[in-house]
Amino acid sequence: MDTLTGLLDGPKARGAFVLRSVLSTPWALRIEDRAPLSLLTMLDGEAWILPDGGQPVLVRPGDLALLRGPEAYTVADDRGSEPDIVVGPGQICSRDGVSVATSMALGVRTWGETRPGDERPSVMLTGTYLAEHEIGRRLLAHLPTLLVRPAGVDTTEDTLVRLLATEVTRADPGQEVVLDRLLDLLVVGVLRGWLAAPEAPGWLRAQSDEVVGPALRLLHDDPARPWTVAALAAEVGVSRAGLARRFTALVGEPPMAYLANWRLAMAADLLRDPELTIAAVARRVGYGDAFALSTAFKRVRGITPQEHRRPAAPAGESAAGAALPGEPAQPARPGPATVVLAAG
Known part of the structure; x- marks a missing residue:
């Protein structure tokens, strides 16, 4: 087993929270779920990811964004849009303290809010890891808070995004396992790109x-x-x-x-x-x-x-001494705030 295989073996979804969001402009979501890792991609429209204390990044269709918890961030159609919906721990969504899980449900693993006359709302696909893996935790500690891989870098990943977009709205037996594995493949693809980049440790x-x-x-x-x-x-x-x-x-x-x-x-x-x-x-x-x-x-x-x-400790909390081989047995130094990988 090479070093990277051992590290990349960490992110393994087990009942990950995969969701398709359909939202009419203007929209903004405040993410405070403290999840260890989330993947976000736009299927239609664009979105700004605004990490707390980090550099905002515009995500276009096909771009893959990895967000490392537990830090909060905002996703919005425009940098100036004010979030009115908060996503908290356990993926509980609320507006003014009131749950909107039922009122904004649009079908199988689909959620959002559209306005009459809006023929092309923003469509966002997200996958959230709800638990950490021991070896994966130490790799995540070195990731930037926000890592973006532009569309078109790998045609395999583009195909996986389309597959995930198709599978997310299906309710077939065993569908959760299919979604988990597709999410894993996308995450590993982004991580491999980062590990080959100069920004990697x-x-x-x-x-x-x-x-x-x-x-x-x-x-x-x-x-x-x-x-x-x-x-x-x-x-x-x-x-x-x-x-x-x-x-x-x-x-x-x-x-x-x-x-x-x-x-x-x-x-x-x-x-x-x-x-x-x-x-x-x-x-x-x-x-x-x-x-x-x-x-x-x-x-x-x-x-x-x-x-x-x-x-295990709640998502976002690291175990004592979770150091990578090659580093002292203490919490790892946090990775950089934002990294956008080269397009090719």
């Missing part, structure tokens, strides 16, 4: 290095193996000192420190599975027994594996 470039890249893949593929720097160096065909020096320079920490962080990240995910005992998780990620894993988990994250297994 520098440590990610290490995965393309001719020495450090293979070493990272070995650690990701078999974290339970009793690795040493010497064994890892032998596998990639360099000296122990050479690997340690190059790995630390590019990744930001020594190989064994990276491995320890990666093992704990994997353990944190596996511990969410009630079918796995702590001892079983320990064996999968390279700890000799449950006690060894518990000791390391407590030291780095400040909580025991048993405490970690309790219901």
